[in-house]
Amino acid sequence: MARRVKVERRTKETIVRVDVDLDGSELREIGVSTSVPFLDHMVETLAYYAGWGLRVEVEEVKRVDDHHVAEDLALALGEAIAKAVAAGGYRVARFGYAVVPMDEALVLVSVDYSGRPGAWVELPLRRESIGGLATENIPHFMQSLAAAAGMTLHVVTLRGENDHHVAEAAFKALGMALRQALAQSQGVVSTKGAILPPRS
Template structure:
């Protein structure tokens, strides 16, 4: 099984993350930010990547460090589980509808972090989670997982639906990209013989 585990301790957060790329979408998530928990659970369920994530952060200040560090640690655990990335699909894409909303997520496990974000929220919070932190979460996970990640809201007006469509789209795209392709015989999917750099 392809698994990764990260423990991250700073003066701002204490985080433990475990992932299993060949899982069933089982999750156990606790960050202290309810809506963030819900979105990471959606990611796990729809990617079929098992995720255990526990974060004790300085929420008495604000949610920034918890949001950023949970994404950095999750990305590191995903990268750890992927290893040299031999045999993976590498690319993933999904169109994700939720009622009136449609999101598109396209990604490449390239080893070259890059985020293109074309999503617009019209309210400051979802639950207690600051919506300005959602882009930052995706930037952080792309950074440490080594993803080239394009996220676009094609249309939609309900902020909850927009956020959930984006996370589910990300999950479905990751599911495609991390799955093993038997035809590749374990080869790294690059003519360079490696991904990144």
């Protein structure tokens, strides 16, 4: 069964359209279009390392700042992931982790796709912004994604001096961890026999 889902999220600030294929079987391309260049780059990086097909369009209805673009995209993408996993009957490997270097930076990411949302993100970024994206919105993106997708997420910076390297290593590691965690399995990986959907 294809795990491809389309989601549209509309608020008074943004309209977000997400088309995600967790297996990249029907949708093989990756394209992200927001008003924030570094956010585009990071979400494209995430999708590439996760092995997804992904199309994203974000339209700003009311221009405020990059916060709503990042948050609403994360919520819509998380919702799409949750629906795609449900379409596959919650038969996923569940756990995934990666430790990714990028030059001097080294970041660890661990995922439990359990239906129990929570995110602990340690990204001590010092620059105010990177490519139009406020650095405070990078951990917020990950926290919002975890909440909407229904997963437990840990992100830990082990070392790093260059904020661009740290952020990119984090998104690469997140993609790799999600590729493992969302890989299809023969059954539901839980002693309870069920993975509950995230609470809306």
